[in-house]
Amino acid sequence: MKKKLFLFDLDSTITKKEILPEIAGQVQMSQQMKELTERAMRGEIPFLQSFSERVDLLKEIPVPTVRSIISQIPLNEELVEFIKENRENCYVVTGNLDVWICDLMESIGLKDHYYCSKGRTDETGEWLLGIDEIIDKGRTIRSFPHPFVAVGDGNNDAEMIGLADVGIGFGGVRPIATALLNNATHAVYTEEKLCQLLRQL
Amino acid sequence: MSASKTIVISCAGMGTRLGMGYPKALVDVAGKPLLVRQLELLKDYDDVRVVIGYQYEKVIEMVNAVRRDVTFVFNHEYKTTGTGASFLKGTAYGRDMVVALDGDLLVHPEDLKRVLESEEECIGGTTPTTDNPVLMSTEMTPEGLVVTEFSRDKGEYEWTGLAQVKTSRLGTTQGHVYYLLEPLLPLKMEKIRTKEIDTMEDYRNAVAWVRNGYRD
Ligand SMILES: [Mg+2]
Numbered sequence: 001m002k003k004k005l006f007l008f009d010l011d012s013t014i015t016k017k018e019i020l021p022e023i024a025g026q027v028q029m030s031q032q033m034k035e036l037t038e039r040a041m042r043g044e045i046p047f048l049q050s051f052s053e054r055v056d057l058l059k060e061i062p063v064p065t066v067r068s069i070i071s072q073i074p075l076n077e078e079l080v081e082f083i084k085e086n087r088e089n090c091y092v093v094t095g096n097l098d099v100w101i102c103d104l105m106e107s108i109g110l111k112d113h114y115y116c117s118k119g120r121t122d123e124t125g126e127w128l129l130g131i132d133e134i135i136d137k138g139r140t141i142r143s144f145p146h147p148f149v150a151v152g153d154g155n156n157d158a159e160m161i162g163l164a165d166v167g168i169g170f171g172g173v174r175p176i177a178t179a180l181l182n183n184a185t186h187a188v189y190t191e192e193k194l195c196q197l198l199r200q201l
Numbered sequence: 202m203s204a205s206k207t208i209v210i211s212c213a214g215m216g217t218r219l220g221m222g223y224p225k226a227l228v229d230v231a232g233k234p235l236l237v238r239q240l241e242l243l244k245d246y247d248d249v250r251v252v253i254g255y256q257y258e259k260v261i262e263m264v265n266a267v268r269r270d271v272t273f274v275f276n277h278e279y280k281t282t283g284t285g286a287s288f289l290k291g292t293a294y295g296r297d298m299v300v301a302l303d304g305d306l307l308v309h310p311e312d313l314k315r316v317l318e319s320e321e322e323c324i325g326g327t328t329p330t331t332d333n334p335v336l337m338s339t340e341m342t343p344e345g346l347v348v349t350e351f352s353r354d355k356g357e358y359e360w361t362g363l364a365q366v367k368t369s370r371l372g373t374t375q376g377h378v379y380y381l382l383e384p385l386l387p388l389k390m391e392k393i394r395t396k397e398i399d400t401m402e403d404y405r406n407a408v409a410w411v412r413n414g415y416r417d
Contacts, residue, residue, distance in 0.1 A: 166294075178258070181257065181258075181275075182277070184275055185274065185275055185290075186272060186273060186274055186275065187261065187272075187273040187275070188272055188273070189265055189269045189271075190269050190270055192270065193269075193270050193271070193272055196247075196248070196272075197272055197294070200294040200295070201294050
């Protein structure tokens with residue numbers, strides 16, 4: 001049988017926390033971040049706009065600081081183990097910025113195995129100047145050969161889950177978005193169950 | 202090892218004549234929902250899959266309240282596909298042996314335990330009681346009682362929805378779960394005690410049965 005590919009969301013799927021709010025919390029910007037996130041969740045501002053605004057908020061923080069905050073975020077370690085064991089077939093698909101998450105991706109064995117939004121920094125790499133490109137997850141996912149498995153938790157993973165041959169909602173960190181469940185083939189609520197299912201596929 | 206099997210509980214279909222407005226597996230029987238009673242009997246099994254469709258949020262919520270290590274499998278097409286489709290979705294990527302169980306089947310705990318602890322393929326049959334039963338003809342063989350045929354009009358026992366079979370032997374027939382079992386006959390029959398809950402009277406009888414320690 002043809003080897004399946006595995007696509008993973010990053011926030012609250014691989015990480016045990018949402019990354020942008022965590023960064024904001026470290027620099028006392030939680031309140032502004034929360035407002036932006038909630039407005040997006042209520043559908044008051046489109047996801048793309050909310051993402052840009054949230055990134056803008058975090059521009060004040062040097063890029064190396066952001067990376068080091070991200071490196072402290074706890075991960076679902078059993079899932080990371082699965083990814084490391086199957087790194088050839090695993091990919092992360094996330095809206096987050098390359099310049100922020102590159103170290104994390106390397107540390108879980110997925111250097112060059114992730115698709116994300118692109119940030120632009122100054123020559124020193126110290127400061128984020130802006131976003132060059134926000135990932136079009138749908139287009140990215142359509143470029144993957146079938147069969148593939150996708151795992152995620154949020155509204156913005158619903159399309160990926162729906163296109164997957166096996167689309168798994170993971171509720172081990174946060175409740176799974178309804179739009180995602182409506183597109184999923186499976187749902188699991190513990191990391192152990194997720195890894196058991198992934199190994200059975 | 203009996204724990205090394207996949208258990209598939211089908212809860213995707215609509216509630217029925219009870220007119221409760223929620224999946225029948227969630228009906229409270231003597232203080233606990235049917236599905237919760239089943240999950241309690243399955244606590245030693247580590248590959249339990251609950252197939253969901255109709256009002257799946259309610260099923261997930263109830264299961265998660267008692268047990269989080271369950272794999273939910275969606276049958277979003279529950280309105281147009283039969284129980285067989287739900288069962289097959291549940292068995293996909295499963296272990297060598299798979300147990301089919303209906304989420305709305307109230308079964309005697311001892312009888313379910315006996316099937317689960319057995320390593321043999323078998324079908325659960327009961328004394329016919331429902332209005333429109335799927336019947337099973339049986340035959341006594343040196344190995345014991347075996348089911349030889351499913352039928353709407355003849356047979357000594359009623360099909361219960363409980364079966365244990367090898368995953369690799371299952372075909373892809375559409376329709377009811379027993380259509381999938383037909384090509385595998387003859388299969389050993391296990392007599393099990395169950396209560397079907399279709400009417401309010403059934404419901405009262407089932408509650409009384411459980412309250413009385415699963416005795417009539
Ligand atoms: Mg996420």
